[in-house]
Amino acid sequence: MTAPVPVVTIRGLDFAYNGSPILRNVNLEIAARDSLCIVGPNGGGKTTLLKLILGLLQPTRGEIRVLGERPEKASLRVGYVPQYAHYDPLFPVTVLDVVLMGRLDRLAIGPYTRQDREAARAALAEMGLADLERRLFAEISGGQRQRTLIARALAASGELLLLDEPTANIDAAAEEHLFEVLKKLNQRLTVMLVTHDVGFASKFFKSIACVNREVVIHPTSELTGELIRNMYGGDIRMIRHDHRCAEGGHCSHGLP
């Protein structure tokens, strides 16, 4: 039996923008159905790493393989979930039309097929948004918009789900809901997520990639104050704000 193809393989990757290095000597391997959280300070290269994997940016040096192919070729098999806050808040588009965009690669001309519509509706139902399909994307809540974008990625039936800062601008309850959704999806998909919220990272992910110029992977259990200090480069003041408390006080795997 041959070993399964890793979902993402990065070897000796450098990326520089206008001559200034953003990422240096990145080596990364993500296995199928892994869940990886990318954390690090702003400007550390988290989003750059994501865009390299999507094929939106080209590495200066080194190699990336996504699902065994070059990123640009693999992008149709990747479900990408951008930050919902990037969208024009007044754009007149319905929830169903947003989700249908996940099927754009199957569309030649004219309207979508019945099959595409069914796939979009199934994805909406899976995200618990079935009765919102005719609502405007602009008028639903932040958490619902986030799940609409995940539904769009699911409608595209990708094998790897990439999320960019999904916890930004949503409230604690919506974040909790998102976490449940991802946990379920992780049973059949590989999940990669960029966040600056380390508390969120520790709750769900099997491994954590700390990105600050260089990329270091840790199992979640190693996430300690020492590690975070290294990652952010220097002493930082930490405030605990766990969303849930166990009966015996704060979660045991929280920060010390």
Next chain:
Amino acid sequence: MDFLNALADPAIPFLRYALLTGIVASLAFGIIGTYVVARRITYIAGAISHCVLAGIGAGLYCQKALGIDWFGPLTGAIVTALIAALIIGLVSLHANQREDTVIGALWSIGMATGLLFIAKTPGYVEPMSYLFGNILLISQADLWLVLALDTVVAGTALLFYHQLLAVCFDEEYARLRGIRTDLFYLLLLCLTALTVVLLVRVVGIVMVIALLTLPAAVAGSFARGLWQMMVLATLCSMLFISSGLAVSYSYDLPSGPTIIVVAGLAYLLVLAGKRLLHRRTGQPKGIA
């Protein structure tokens, strides 16, 4: 009533042509106006419309000074509008910055070139009707051309509705789904250019932006999605043009400015109405 009688009067066919043109062309105005408002590229439409004067001037000059009969003002307008759209599109796709400078430059260079051509064209040319429009000058032959342009614009926009929607709403994601977003963006700008040529015929260069965006803005206040906004914007545009024509005929006013004032008043009324409703119910309705 006078207006309806006049429409039926065989002695003044130009009024029927004007009304028919307005109603037919409203389809393109509504569809493209919706994309322009949703994608927020009104200023690009403005630049294209002012560039059209260069084409009109060149066409007049070619016909009257050089004797090139086939290159008239309308051909000139179509060619320049498409060139302006492609220049602005390529700049915004590849240069990232200073897009507004290029747009501003094209805007005034287009006008200046047009006025220079007109100044050097033998015989007296009245630039006013190009700047402020005169729908009553439309002939039967023009009506066929308007119909053809309208069919091209509306047909293309509807066939690629979902691609254009995706490129306007989320360009990066559309690209990841394998859509040639650069080509579709240029296509949208070219369709906008052809629509602008139609609009110049109806309300003139200076007021193009108003008739392109006001119906879509009114429609945006009620529409539940882009598709509905297009239908409503088309209906609004038909209503504004026909009632504007009726008012201008009844009170002997120039047609272009009357149509724009009617559209502007309707827009202000809708805004005021929404504010009142909003205050009473506390619930925002629709968008834009």
